[in-house]
Amino acid sequence: MPLVNAIDLVREASAKNAAVLAFVCIDYNEARAVVNAAEQTGKPVIIMLLPEYVTKYSLNGFGEFAAMVKFMAEHTDARVGLHLDHSYDEAEARWAIECGFTSIMFDASRDDLETNIRRTRAMVEYAHARGVAVESELGSVGLASERWGEKTDLFTKPDAVALFCRETGVDSLAVAIGNAHGDYLQTPRLDLERLDEINAATETPLVLHGGSGIPEDQLVEAFRRGINKFNYGTDVKRCYIHAVRDYMARHDPPRSLDVLGIPAAVQRAMTELIARKLSLSEL
Template sequence: MLVSSKEMLQKAQQNKYAIAAFNIHNLETLKAVVETAEAEQSPLILQTTPGTCEYAGIDYLAAMAETASKAADIPIALHLDHGNSADLAIKCIDVGYTSVMIDGSMLPFEENVSLVKQVADYAHKKHVQVEAELGHISGVEENISSSTELLTDPMEAAEFVKRTGVDSLAIAVGTAHGIYKGTPKIHFDIIRNIRKVVSIPLVLHGCSGVPEDDVKQAVECGICKINIATDIKIAFAAELKEFFSLKPDETDPRKYFKPAIESVKEVVKSKIHIAGSYNKA
């Protein structure tokens, strides 16, 4: 059965590795991620954004993830990524999600605290872990583009965690959502300073396209969860484009999805090894 990500993140924090969390959009990407994580014996967090929830339906997503978790011999959590309302977070909790993110990072500090505390109070009664974000990460997320970057202040982070009771915290330290136009500059000093004053697991969003050594250094500084979304979409789409360029008349999804799944598996394996979570299940 699906498990809370709280224990796996705490274990990662204690042993200085990270859990790679992957955004999935359909059965094919879910299977690719789960099968690879099982082969690598890595704990796994499956993530769905509000857009994916709307596209596929949270009942279907929860049922697929629950089925996968029963068949796999690794711990699997199902997480709402960038939840944009308390209502959606609560619906996901009630349908079987074991982890939710409530993202109030664009709100003023006090409003962010209030929103997150509301969700955390409800989630904890259901033994569901809650992630929040403080600071703001630029880029494109769910077709919403933002050029605003607000790096996380360590002392604000400490106050935020104390007042909300949140279980994990996504911090803004130089990464971005979507495709990078250049090499991102990660502020490792901010990660280290937040780690000194915040005891809960820290999360790094926007890890697709970040140089491997930078991700590893971020983990060494205290990051316990890395989010991967864009790299999976790129790999899946590229393989489909290649398939149809060679076989434009093919109509059987069982044939054209197969190489796309294999392409995603390569990405997943690489990210698990960068995070250091292989053989940690």
């Protein structure tokens, strides 16, 4: 079926009091694993690209990635959306829109509230004029390795949420409620009371980043209490690395044609993990 606009999946999740799962992918193997898992489970999925995967390593990949995901979506019965994860830069976000991303995250959350509102509103106007949806962030999710999930002063403040959503017109909002990106140093504890207050303050669908490592009972509860999109990445990256390492250990010393078996090995491992996580979704 045609590529689905990711925001339509988020809105459907919002209407059903559930969450759609979104996966940061860096290449064909990861995107393929996400689509495989969607086919196996019958759940819709969002495939995301983190701009850094392209820009930090001087790759020329926005358009290629968008075209690849679009092709995959058109050749499966699963519902697949495409989304650009954290873009901190206006020019980069505009370039991704040119390249075919129909949904983007524009993240000015490290600016003060007034600047965040001003920059986000301008990006929303630009994107909406082109039929593209915008996710943004209020509070700051940050890095688990730096214990951002414990920095309550950086959590999303419920009393700023209504103002921010009204002034910017964003389509979805990432919140900081004890979650953080990457590997947690200790098991996180989501501030679900804060989530209730945020959810009561706005109709805008809410997004939870930093999903790897959050206990599943807390996730299910967060989905029930207003999280409509759930970003899952670090566990999949770890699974990818382990699958490559296991494969190479089985082919030691490697012959050059052993490389042919790597995609199947890593896709199999990641598909299994992603399908298991997708079973948490009630969509």
